Amino acid sequence: MSALLELQNISVSIGSAQLLDGVSLRLERGQTLGLVGESGSGKSLTAMAAMGLLPLIGGHVSDGSVRFDGQDLASLNDTQRRALRGRRIGFVTQNPMTALDPVQRIGAQIDVVSRLHLGLTKQAARARTIDLLTQLRIPEAQAVAEAWPHQLSGGMKQRIVIAMALTGDPELIIADEPTTALDVTVQAQIIQILAGLVREKGVALLLITHDMGVVAQICDRVAVLYAGRLAEEGPVAPIFAAPQHPYTTALINCIPQEGMARGTLRGIPGAVPSARQYPSGCRFHPRCTRATADCAALTPPLITRGDGQAACLHLPEVAL
Ligand SMILES: Nc1ncnc2c1ncn2[C@@H]1O[C@H](COP(=O)(O)OP(=O)(O)OP(=O)(O)O)[C@@H](O)[C@H]1O
Numbered sequence: 001m002s003a004l005l006e007l008q009n010i011s012v013s014i015g016s017a018q019l020l021d022g023v024s025l026r027l028e029r030g031q032t033l034g035l036v037g038e039s040g041s042g043k044s045l046t047a048m049a050a051m052g053l054l055p056l057i058g059g060h061v062s063d064g065s066v067r068f069d070g071q072d073l074a075s076l077n078d079t080q081r082r083a084l085r086g087r088r089i090g091f092v093t094q095n096p097m098t099a100l101d102p103v104q105r106i107g108a109q110i111d112v113v114s115r116l117h118l119g120l121t122k123q124a125a126r127a128r129t130i131d132l133l134t135q136l137r138i139p140e141a142q143a144v145a146e147a148w149p150h151q152l153s154g155g156m157k158q159r160i161v162i163a164m165a166l167t168g169d170p171e172l173i174i175a176d177e178p179t180t181a182l183d184v185t186v187q188a189q190i191i192q193i194l195a196g197l198v199r200e201k202g203v204a205l206l207l208i209t210h211d212m213g214v215v216a217q218i219c220d221r222v223a224v225l226y227a228g229r230l231a232e233e234g235p236v237a238p239i240f241a242a243p244q245h246p247y248t249t250a251l252i253n254c255i256p257q258e259g260m261a262r263g264t265l266r267g268i269p270g271a272v273p274s275a276r277q278y279p280s281g282c283r284f285h286p287r288c289t290r291a292t293a294d295c296a297a298l299t300p301p302l303i304t305r306g307d308g309q310a311a312c313l314h315l316p317e318v319a320l
Helices: 043-050 078-087 106-118 122-135 141-145 154-166 184-201 212-218 236-241 246-253 293-297
Strands: 005-014 017-027 032-036 059-068 089-092 172-176 204-208 221-226 229-235 303-305 308-310
Touching (some): 032 212, 106 154, 184 204, 212 236, 229 236
């Protein structure tokens, strides 16, 4: 059976800038794939490519293909692509404020999605809205449906956005840093809600995050992006036990350890280069502790390691 979502060697360009270079991902039904990397590594562009949304920002897939349930997105017209989003693919954005209309009551905003995608009557749509809110353990669902967005907390608003993403009964949910705008205590609840949807409804989840701790908690596989290229990809447990790529190691080392004093959060020295100034060879080499002269000259190919792959000229000798 084909994967639910498959990106095969895609490159993405906006104008003359090539922003993604040969990225491949596979996501099976009922699985969670974490897509990680620092800000600017290409996570959001990958998500937009997966949803066929690149034209919105003037971008396009310049090489490779994006397949959903075996179907090449490039072979669909705009109407078909729109039907796919919202119906079979649900999207949860970073900031619930931008996803909700401040001048419409909550219920009306969710109703409209199921009327549009499922063709439900007004009454049936409202019943479905209440059902979805209840499934997301929102107390007093009736009252919340009558509320305005500004009356709800940030965490509650993000649950509403998740409810909207679920209205079409999607097979895939793409969540782009869904907890960034929320308080730390609420972040864990939202992550648990998403993990629950995978467990209970069997949806596939593409979770974009820069939090490796969350990846370790709920993902089956992880894909590590750096400067528009895949650094490493594979099942979570072996990657955390023995990361192959130095960038993955650096990201794992940034996870705050229990008992660590506040303010001692470690970062990776240096910064992700901008797309117009990608270094030659391995794009991570200027920040890499393992780099040699070769790393500045040669582009490392992706090498299969166990059930995963990593792109480094100096992979550890012992595979997983
Ligand atoms: N519309 C655009 N036009 C030009 N360059 C862009 C555009 N969108 C993104 N980029 C560039 O593409 C690269 C990847 O961006 P992307 O937003 O995918 O990163 P990200 O990993 O999602 O970061 P963040 O965590 O900050 O959302 C960056 O160098 C960014 O500056």
